[in-house]
Amino acid sequence: xxxxxxxxxxxxxxxxxxxxxxxxxxxxxxxxxxxxxxxxxxxxxxxxxxxxxxxxxxxxxxxxxxxxxxxxxxxxxxxxxxxxxxxxxxxxxxxxxxxxxxxxxxxxxxxxxxxxxxxxxxxxxxxxxxxxxxxxxxxxxxxxxxxxxxxxxxxxxxxxxxxxxxxxxxxxxxxxxxxxxxxxxxxxxxxxxxxxxxxxxxxxxxxxxxxxxxxxxxxxxxxxxxxxxxxxxxxxxxxxxxxxxxxxxxxxxxxxxxxxxxxxxxxxxxxxxxxxxxxxxxxxxxxxxxxxxxxxxxxxxxxxxxxxxxxxxxxxxxxxxxxxxxxxxxxxxxxxxxxxxxxxxxxxxxxxxxxxxxxxxxxxxxxxxxxxxxxxxxxxxxxxxxxxxxxxxxxxxxxxxxxxxxxxxxxxxxxxxxxxxxxxxx
Amino acid sequence: xxxxxxxxxxxxxxxxxxxxxxxxxxxxxxxxxxxxxxxxxxxxxxxxxxxxxxxxxxxxxxxxxxxxxxxxxxxxxxxxxxxxxxxxxxxxxxxxxxxxxxxxxxxxxxxxxxxxxxxxxxxxxxxxxxxxxxxxxxxxxxxxxxxxxxxxxxxxxxxxxxxxxxxxxxxxxxxxxxxxxxxxxxxxxxxxxxxxxxxxxxxxxxxxxxxxxxxxxxxxxxxxxxxxxxxxxxxxxxxxxxxxxxxxxxxxxxxxxxxxx
Numbered sequence: 001x002x003x004x005x006x007x008x009x010x011x012x013x014x015x016x017x018x019x020x021x022x023x024x025x026x027x028x029x030x031x032x033x034x035x036x037x038x039x040x041x042x043x044x045x046x047x048x049x050x051x052x053x054x055x056x057x058x059x060x061x062x063x064x065x066x067x068x069x070x071x072x073x074x075x076x077x078x079x080x081x082x083x084x085x086x087x088x089x090x091x092x093x094x095x096x097x098x099x100x101x102x103x104x105x106x107x108x109x110x111x112x113x114x115x116x117x118x119x120x121x122x123x124x125x126x127x128x129x130x131x132x133x134x135x136x137x138x139x140x141x142x143x144x145x146x147x148x149x150x151x152x153x154x155x156x157x158x159x160x161x162x163x164x165x166x167x168x169x170x171x172x173x174x175x176x177x178x179x180x181x182x183x184x185x186x187x188x189x190x191x192x193x194x195x196x197x198x199x200x201x202x203x204x205x206x207x208x209x210x211x212x213x214x215x216x217x218x219x220x221x222x223x224x225x226x227x228x229x230x231x232x233x234x235x236x237x238x239x240x241x242x243x244x245x246x247x248x249x250x251x252x253x254x255x256x257x258x259x260x261x262x263x264x265x266x267x268x269x270x271x272x273x274x275x276x277x278x279x280x281x282x283x284x285x286x287x288x289x290x291x292x293x294x295x296x297x298x299x300x301x302x303x304x305x306x307x308x309x310x311x312x313x314x315x316x317x318x319x320x321x322x323x324x325x326x327x328x329x330x331x332x333x334x335x336x337x338x339x340x341x342x343x344x345x346x347x348x349x350x351x352x353x354x355x356x357x358x359x360x361x362x363x364x365x366x367x368x369x370x371x372x373x374x375x376x377x378x379x380x381x382x383x384x385x386x387x388x389x390x391x392x393x394x395x396x397x398x399x400x401x402x403x404x405x406x407x408x409x410x411x412x413x414x415x416x417x418x419x420x421x422x423x424x425x426x
Numbered sequence: 427x428x429x430x431x432x433x434x435x436x437x438x439x440x441x442x443x444x445x446x447x448x449x450x451x452x453x454x455x456x457x458x459x460x461x462x463x464x465x466x467x468x469x470x471x472x473x474x475x476x477x478x479x480x481x482x483x484x485x486x487x488x489x490x491x492x493x494x495x496x497x498x499x500x501x502x503x504x505x506x507x508x509x510x511x512x513x514x515x516x517x518x519x520x521x522x523x524x525x526x527x528x529x530x531x532x533x534x535x536x537x538x539x540x541x542x543x544x545x546x547x548x549x550x551x552x553x554x555x556x557x558x559x560x561x562x563x564x565x566x567x568x569x570x571x572x573x574x575x576x577x578x579x580x581x582x583x584x585x586x587x588x589x590x591x592x593x594x595x596x597x598x599x600x601x602x603x604x605x606x607x608x609x610x611x612x613x614x615x616x617x618x619x620x621x622x623x624x625x626x627x628x629x630x631x632x633x634x635x636x637x638x639x640x641x642x643x644x645x646x647x648x649x650x651x652x653x654x655x656x657x658x659x660x661x662x663x664x665x666x667x668x669x670x671x672x673x674x675x676x677x678x679x680x681x682x683x684x685x686x687x
Binding site for chain 2 (some may be wrong): 240243244246247248249250251252254255258259261262263264265266267268269270276
């Protein structure tokens with residue numbers, strides 16, 4: 001929204017593409033680097049470590065990226081605080097889990113479904129969006145804090161339901177054995193050469209409604225397959241969300257964020273517009289949920305508690321609210337801290353102590369639990385400190401949208417001015 | 427006043443409009459009508475209920491009783507966005523721009539209500555949506571030129587000087603293609619030169635076939651451009667008529683200057 005638009009006049013294709021400006025533009029540069037990184041990462045990590053599990057970690061991080069992109073629509077664009085975002089994630093995951101496993105066979109329904117992932121992905125999206133609309137309809141008339149409280153409640157209710165409706169959801173036992181995505185093998189097509197079909201075909205599949213088996217490519221627990229899938233999903237999500245951002249609807253969201261009364265006076269139906277933000281945000285979460293269920297193969301109520309909502313919110317805020325590329329970076333950064341840095345910190349610290357000749361610190365001694373153990377205990381304190389530090393150093397987030405940057409700068413300038421005035425008055 | 431059918435040349439008719447806030451009667455049984463193509467002014471001392479009356483017309487408040495008929499249609503109790511769609515646009519007494527959107531985007535938000543792109547069109551940037559966006563951008567630039575701030579198109583509304591913010595608000599309101607434009611103290615805080623320019627702008631707006639209904643304190647502006655005036659005091663209508671008459675009205679003078687001892 002903030003990029004300059006030249007007034008009037010038709011532009012030639014070349015100037016339309018703004019190639020030169022794009023090179024200089026920060027967001028475009030970030031996208032370029034991200035795509036490059038996404039392409040290089042699997043090869044590089046395999047070359048260095050030879051362990052495909054790291055690719056699986058990256059695919060898991062992708063789920064968080066997808067969640068952050070979705071929450072950014074609600075929080076960053078439309079300015080609605082949603083503290084129950086994990087609920088929609090759960091709804092998407094359970095939708096997939098129930099209809100792509102043996103779970104419903106043991107339920108009162110007495111019939112198990114095995115609907116392919118590619119269909120359930122969209123079903124999960126639609127179901128989550130519907131729940132977003134159902135929750136939003138009565139509550140979006142509320143403002144600010146009240147909306148936050150209601151979403152907070154919703155976020156608590158959904159995992160509790162998953163726990164307690166155990167005849168349907170398996171409760172604490174979770175839903176296991178969830179189907180993994182697969183492609184019919186002919187999807188490789190003739191372009192791959194005569195016998196190359198064997199390269200991608202790794203098993204035979206059967207669809208519930210078809211008789212007989214046919215060659216197919218099972219995702220199984222192959223991290224590379226999930227990695228490729230999530231990268232494609234994220235690219236699609238980014239394209240769609242940036243399209244929305246630069247549209248009539250995106251402007252309406254921002255207008256509501258800036259001044260709801262003026263937006264209404266300009267003919268924007270504030271209730272339906274906010275509802276759309278809510279539903280679209282929820283749909284991304286549902287989408288991510290279906291992917292998550294498929295990639296982990298297990299959906300348990302434990303995975304969708306409040307801390308998930310908060311973590312996604314932290315990703316959005318820390319990355320730079322309202323800016324899609326910033327939010328992606330934020331999600332990756334937080335994921336790296338939570339799942340890479342913090343777990344590796346205690347052994348790294350004890351190693352460091354040993355090499356420095358302070359090995360005695362690693363010994364358990366009375367109340368002293370040993371350095372490694374201590375760091376482990378302090379993990380979340382360290383996490384908190386990192387967050388506080390980042391927000392102190394970059395209050396607008398790592399890569400804020402230009403709008404937010406302006407907004408915060410202005411507030412800072414104003415605060416400074418009032419401070420000067422007060423000082424003068426005293 | 428309960429005079430049956432609305433006359434066809436009246437664009438806005440208020441009938442016995444009353445707005446109460448608890449025990450306070452902010453607008454008390456006001457009836458007035460605005461003719462198509464005129465400049466109509468609403469004046470009165472501070473707290474007389476002028477802005478409340480505007481808010482009742484534009485749907486920000488629901489009137490306690492009475493009717494609002496716009497262009498032959500009863501719009502009493504309509505929501506603000508519906509009122510905007512019917513063809514009433516407004517500006518605000520204390521400027522309410524979208525501060526951290528560019529001027530161009532502010533005006534494009536105004537076009538929102540006349541745009542047709544659906545969610546689907548926007549998601550996939552269908553050609554129809556692109557064409558509409560291009561057209562709306564051109565129209566928005568035309569409007570910025572019309573009010574004379576085209577050069578500032580890419581600046582944040584927040585960064586404009588005060589006078590230009592007022593102009594931007596008018597451009598944004600015009601973008602909704604109104605038949606009736608409500609201006610809430612458009613000349614407040616203006617220099618004499620700016621006031622002259624504002625009057626010229628109002629004349630240009632009239633030239634587009636838009637009826638103007640304004641609240642204004644500055645008597646020079648009011649007397650200079652309006653054809654008829656209604657005076658409110660304590661929510662009640664105390665005078666109505668052409669500027670020269672109203673100016674001499676005893677009750678009006680009392681309302682503004684207090685009763686002479």
